Amino acid sequence: MSIFVLRNANLLDLEEGALIDGMDVVVVDDRIADIGRGLVDPVGTDAVYDLRGLTLMPGLIDCHVHVTASHVNLGLAAKLPNALGVIRSLPILRGMLFRGFTSVRDAGGGDWALAQAAQDGLIEAPRLFPSGKALSQTGGHGDFRARSDQLEPCACSFRIGNIARVVDGVDDVRRAARDELTKGATQIKVMASGGVTSPNDPIGNTGYSMDELRAIVDEAAAWQTYVMAHAYTPRAIKRAVEAGVRTIEHGNLVDEATAQLVKQAGVFVVPTLITFDMLSSEGAALGLPPESIAKVDDVRLVGREAIAMLHRLGVKMGFGSDLLGESHKHQSEELRIRCEIVGNLETLRSATTVAADILQRAGTLGVVRPGAVADLLVVKGNPLEDIGVLTGQGEGLSAIMKDGRFVKNELKARTSVARVA
Structure with a gap:
C-alpha cells in the first residue's frame, strides 16, 4: 500500500469552476481517499508534500x-x-x-x-x-x-x-x-x-x-x-x-x-x-x-x-x-x-x-474527489487565469501523478509522523 498526503493545495474544482485554497488530499494506492482542510496523516503515510502556492488539478x-x-x-x-x-x-x-x-x-x-x-x-x-x-x-x-x-x-x-x-x-x-x-x-x-x-x-x-x-x-x-x-x-x-x-x-x-x-x-x-x-x-x-x-x-x-x-x-x-x-x-x-x-x-x-x-468514466477520471482515480497535476500557477502554465512540454508542472504513482515529481517531501486518522 502507498499513501501520499498533499497539503495546502489550491484545488481546482472544474465542476464548480473554482479554485479552493488550503485543501489537503490523501491518496491511497491508486485512489483519492479523502479531501478536506487539516486532515490527519493516515497511519503508514509514505510522504507528505506541501503544495502551498501551487495548483492541484485532475490529469x-x-x-x-x-x-x-x-x-x-x-x-x-x-x-x-x-x-x-x-x-x-x-x-x-x-x-x-x-x-x-x-x-x-x-x-x-x-x-x-x-x-x-x-x-x-x-x-x-x-x-x-x-x-x-x-x-x-x-x-x-x-x-x-x-x-x-x-x-x-x-x-x-x-x-x-x-x-x-x-x-x-x-x-x-x-x-x-x-x-x-x-x-x-x-x-x-x-x-x-x-x-x-x-x-x-x-x-x-x-x-x-x-x-x-x-x-x-x-x-x-x-x-x-x-x-x-x-x-x-x-x-x-x-x-x-x-x-x-x-x-x-x-x-x-x-x-x-x-x-x-x-x-x-x-x-x-x-x-x-x-x-x-x-x-x-x-x-x-x-x-x-x-x-x-x-x-x-x-x-x-x-x-x-x-x-x-x-x-x-x-x-x-x-x-x-x-x-x-x-x-x-x-x-x-x-x-x-x-x-x-x-x-x-x-x-x-x-x-x-x-x-x-x-470516456464513460464520469466521476472517476477528470475530477479530484474521494473515490476518483488519483490522476493529478501539480501546476506552477493558475490555469483559470493563464492557460500557458499547461502548454509546452510540461515545464509548468511540478508533479504528475497517474494511478497514485508519481511519474514526475519536483516536490520536496517530508516523512510523515503517522497519526491515527
Whole structure:
C-alpha cells in the first residue's frame, strides 16, 4: 500500500469552476481517499508534500490521438513493420504523459497491447482507451492505397502503424467491429466522411451507407460501448447522428441546423484545431503528400467558427489534438486555441470533466474527489487565469501523478509522523 498526503493545495474544482485554497488530499494506492482542510496523516503515510502556492488539478484527457501515427504521411506509417511501429510510438506516448495527459483516447491505430503495457507500467504512457483499427470503406478516409494500386483485399488490419482497416458491406462491417472489440477496443471508430490525410476522398464525401453505419453502432451497443465518427460536413454529421454514433470527431464544417440536431441527440463533438494549423505550417516539410496539403484549408479556416457556434448553442465538446508524426509536440497548444474561443474554464472542462464523460468514466477520471482515480497535476500557477502554465512540454508542472504513482515529481517531501486518522 502507498499513501501520499498533499497539503495546502489550491484545488481546482472544474465542476464548480473554482479554485479552493488550503485543501489537503490523501491518496491511497491508486485512489483519492479523502479531501478536506487539516486532515490527519493516515497511519503508514509514505510522504507528505506541501503544495502551498501551487495548483492541484485532475490529469488532462485527450479524446482524439493517434499514438502509432509516427509519420505525418499516414501511408508511410501504415507500411512500417509492427516492431518498428511500436517502438516509434513509445516517445509519442511518453511525451503525452509528461505534458500532463494522463488519459488518451486513441482514434485509430493504438491497440489493447499498448494499453495493457501502459496499465502494467511497462512503458511510460497515459492510460489508453484504444479503438483498434478505425473502420473505413474502400476509398474512404482510412484507405491509403494509391489510385494506381490494384485494389485487392486490404491487408491494412495487420500493421499497427495503419490507423484503419478497409471493410465494406453490412455483414463485413459487423464482423470487423466484433473483431476490433474482441481484440480489446474500448470503442469503435468509423470514417463517416472524407478526410485530409487520405489520398483519394474529397472532404465532402460521405463514408458508408446508413445500413452499414447502423450495423456498426449496433455491434458497439451490444458490447456496451459506442461509436466515434470522423465527420466534417453537415450531411456526414447528420447521417452519423441518425445512425446512433456518440461522438463526432472534428465537425469543422457543421452548420447551425446540424449543430442543433447534435445537441438534441446528446451527441458530443471533439474538435481538433491544432492538427490543421500544424498540417498547414509544417505538413509539406514533414512529408505530407500534395493531395493532402490541398485539402487542409478546406477545414482549417472554418474550424474556429464551428467551435464558437457549438459553444453558443451549448453542444458538449471534448478536447482533441489529432496530431501526427513530429507534430505531436504541439498537443497542448490546442488548449490555447480553445481558450481564445470559449475561455479558460470551458477549455479545461473539455479536457477533464467533459472528456471523462465521453470516456464513460464520469466521476472517476477528470475530477479530484474521494473515490476518483488519483490522476493529478501539480501546476506552477493558475490555469483559470493563464492557460500557458499547461502548454509546452510540461515545464509548468511540478508533479504528475497517474494511478497514485508519481511519474514526475519536483516536490520536496517530508516523512510523515503517522497519526491515527
